[in-house]
Amino acid sequence: MTNVHGMKLDAGYLEQALAAVLESEQLPPIVQAGHPVLRAQALPFTGQLSAAELARLIEIMTETMRAAPGVGLAAPQIGIPLQLAVLEDQYEVDADNAAARDRMPLELFAILNPRYTPVGTVLASHYEGCLSMSGWQGVVDRPTTVDLAYDDELGTVRTRRFTGWQARIVQHETDHLAGMLYIDKAYTRSLAATAEYSAHWAYPDIAEARAALKF
Template sequence: MTEPAGGKALFSDAYVREAVAAVLEADGLPGIVQAGHPVLRARAVPFTGQIPADELARLIAVMRATMHAAPGVGLAAPQIGIPLQLAVLEDLYEVPADNAAARDRRPLDFLTLLNPRYTPVGPATASHYEGCLSISGWQAVVDRAVAVDLAYDDEAGTALRRRFGGWQARIVQHETDHLAGILYLDRAHTRSLTSDAEYAAHWSRPDIAAAREVLHF
């Protein structure tokens, strides 16, 4: 790893291959690295075939299992120590109807993203509490685009474009941000920051109106 001007860490293809090998050769699922780990603040390396198709498929399977075990609805490769532009998404959890309606949360079938880039669709934003597996135990309110257009490659290398809205758009933005070294706290209303316990006690409502009024953000 080298450190260029501007503070962005650059990882080599060799580093990526070594990191992938370490994950695939380990017993059990990898740990999810936490804020402060350097790979979370680096721009991940674009996938250009650094690992063969069979290793990529195994890595995707490991990431999916790790995401489920956490549990979470998305996981980016940097979160398991691999600085590669790869993320997996899946949201099939049952949630209360009022919560789903307020957040426009609909099921999202499993999806693999390579080299994703999103563009907001229009100026509309939505504000909701958001957490991260790499900032364990905390949540904060983040304003996100209501809809985004996503350009990405699938695991077969096919270039695709897809529009996402509502909670699906939030997941896409959160995980794609990870690949640029951005954590949700960089975009959050910091006065809204709450531990999971305090969130459960006070702010676990379909919308953020009460939190906004009391916490003054």
């Protein structure tokens, strides 16, 4: 697997990364694009943590996500190559934005070892950002509906169907666990610094950005 300063991203690295986060008295920093752990296939969760340790890690990730703030956070984003992510979307958005993006509130939940499968062939195109690519936004085509298979924190195998913006969050966070960033799927001509996005392209849909930036 990928090396970090001469250390393989294997079970030994995972153990050290987990200890660093769990033993710290501060929230972990969110690593940025270029950190090798973001580009590695995360290790499956196979009981490397006790129930109490897993609950604590999920709590730390949730606090980190909310502090950022964001709507999802994958373990690799805090330097831990483990197939775990937390997701939550309780932010208030205006009605036009919510309608254009089919954005509904998403209650907090954690996913372990997730896999998603597109349902149908309909795609939606929207700007999205990433806590590990601070300062940038890009347009990504994603399936509007997906089925997500995952284990919950109690070890129960679950399958849920997500649509609209919730489906986008699910795909974005699950992609992180396969070493993928949204930039891999984005229209590169759509890329905008956050300030420029806010000034020019923060509309409910991407029509004006598509026409002006030619993507």
